[in-house]
Amino acid sequence: MSVNKEIKRITTHSIREMKVRGEKIAVLTGYDYSMARILDQAGIDIILVGDSAANVMAGYETTVPITLDEMLYHASAVVRAAKRSLVVVDLPFGTYQGDSSDALKAAVRVMKESGAHALKVEGGIEISDTVKRIVDAGIPVMGHLGLTPQSIYKFGTYTVRAKEEAEAEKLKSDARLLEDAGCFGVVLEKIPAKLAAEVTRDLKIPTIGIGAGAACDGQVLVVHDMLGINQDFKPKFLRQYLNLFDEISGAVTRYIADVKNAEFPNEKEQY
Numbered sequence: 001m002s003v004n005k006e007i008k009r010i011t012t013h014s015i016r017e018m019k020v021r022g023e024k025i026a027v028l029t030g031y032d033y034s035m036a037r038i039l040d041q042a043g044i045d046i047i048l049v050g051d052s053a054a055n056v057m058a059g060y061e062t063t064v065p066i067t068l069d070e071m072l073y074h075a076s077a078v079v080r081a082a083k084r085s086l087v088v089v090d091l092p093f094g095t096y097q098g099d100s101s102d103a104l105k106a107a108v109r110v111m112k113e114s115g116a117h118a119l120k121v122e123g124g125i126e127i128s129d130t131v132k133r134i135v136d137a138g139i140p141v142m143g144h145l146g147l148t149p150q151s152i153y154k155f156g157t158y159t160v161r162a163k164e165e166a167e168a169e170k171l172k173s174d175a176r177l178l179e180d181a182g183c184f185g186v187v188l189e190k191i192p193a194k195l196a197a198e199v200t201r202d203l204k205i206p207t208i209g210i211g212a213g214a215a216c217d218g219q220v221l222v223v224h225d226m227l228g229i230n231q232d233f234k235p236k237f238l239r240q241y242l243n244l245f246d247e248i249s250g251a252v253t254r255y256i257a258d259v260k261n262a263e264f265p266n267e268k269e270q271y
Contacts, residue, residue, distance in 0.1 A: 010045050010086040012118060012140045012184040018045070018217070019206040020021065027208055028226065031057050031074045035223060036081035040101065044085050046208075048220060051090040051150070056224040063149045064093045068106055075114035083186050085217065088142055089116040093150040096121055107134045115119025122148035124174025128181045135182030141225045143178035143186035145171050146212065160211075162191045188212040190237070211218040211237035 007073035018025050030036040031045040053074050068091075075089040089110050096103035110116055118140035121127060124136040128215055131141050146161045162168040171191065178186055188196045193213025200207045201213050209216030221238065224230040228243035258264035 002041075005153075009084060010087065012075065015045070015086065015185060015206055016204075019204075025206055025208060027218055028223045029053075029220070030078045030081075030223060033077040033081045036085075038080045039223070040085045045218070046220075047078055047082055047085045047087050049078050049087065049089040049116070050120075050222065051092050052222050056222060056230060066092050068092055068095050068109065072110060072114050075110060075116050079115040081267035086118065087116050088120050089114060090120050096127060096130055096134075097123070100116060100133045103130045104133055104137055107139050108137070111139055118184070120144055122150050125177055128177045131178060131181040131183060141181075141183050142208075143175070143183040144189065145174055145178070145186060145191075146188050147190035149189075160190050160192065162195055168192075168195050171195065172199055172202065175203055179203050179205050185217075188216060211235065211262040218222045 015025060024212060025045050026043075027046040027048055028039055028044050029050040029052055030039050031049060031053045036047055039122055049071065051063040051066050051071065053070070054060040054063045057074070058066065058070070060066065071089060073091050074201055075087070079087050086271050091103070091106055091110065095106035107119055111117060119134065121123070121131065121143040122144040124143075124145060135141050147159075162171045168191075172195075185208060186199075186203070187208045187210065188199060190211040191207075193215065196207065196212035197215035198208055200217060206217035208218040208220050222230070222233075225238050226241050228240045228245050229248075231245045234240075255264065
């Protein structure tokens with residue numbers, strides 16, 4: 001299906017309508033103005049300002065260390081670039097898992113200071129009351145179930161989640177709870193495709209998959225992984241559309257050689 005660029009601005013309402021129509025939802029992460037501008041003009045539906053910025057932008061081993069102020073910096077840059085895409089911002093670890101009033105304060109900060117259109121949080125029943133409180137304040141929220149990277153120290157591994165029946169049943173229950181709490185969509189990460197298909201059929205809100213099979217209403221990838229900038233992360237679910245690591249490395253190597261050999265700048269490249 002071709003991209004509908006006639007829509008002036010994607011909204012949470014647009015996203016729900018896409019599920020009803022059976023139109024798949026395309027999502028990529030974005031962390032800076034220049035990349036977000038490219039994604040937006042190409043017609044991406046949602047730009048997720050993921051806490052994966054901790055990994056790909058700051059070099060942390062996990063998403064846990066990134067702060068609210070750092071997320072605000074990345075989110076503000078992306079919002080300035082996005083003219084069509086819906087911008088969803090991750091609330092970072094520690095800002096919403098405890099007191100719901102503190103979570104609401106963090107959510108309000110993101111919306112007011114960055115201009116973002118919606119937030120994303122990880123977890124199910126444990127945070128359902130907090131989700132409801134944020135939604136009741138007028139802030140759209142997207143959920144995230146399955147492999148939840150902010151809980152990596154709890155899981156101890158990045159392996160596929162919800163393979164056992166008990167965890168699968170909890171995930172299905174959590175998905176319904178998030179929908180009831182007012183979420184406009186939910187990310188399903190690294191769970192069996194059959195389970196993701198069942199959850200997608202069960203919910204009225206869209207599911208966005210990452211390593212969760214083709215039946216989800218949409219798909220998301222980390223843009224640095226999809227473009228081959230990051231060479232260290234190659235899971236089964238990742239399709240690499242470019243190898244920018246080699247392209248950029250080659251260009252830099254040629255530039256170094258030209259400078260060293262006094263071939264840059266030439267006569268046409270100086271005043």
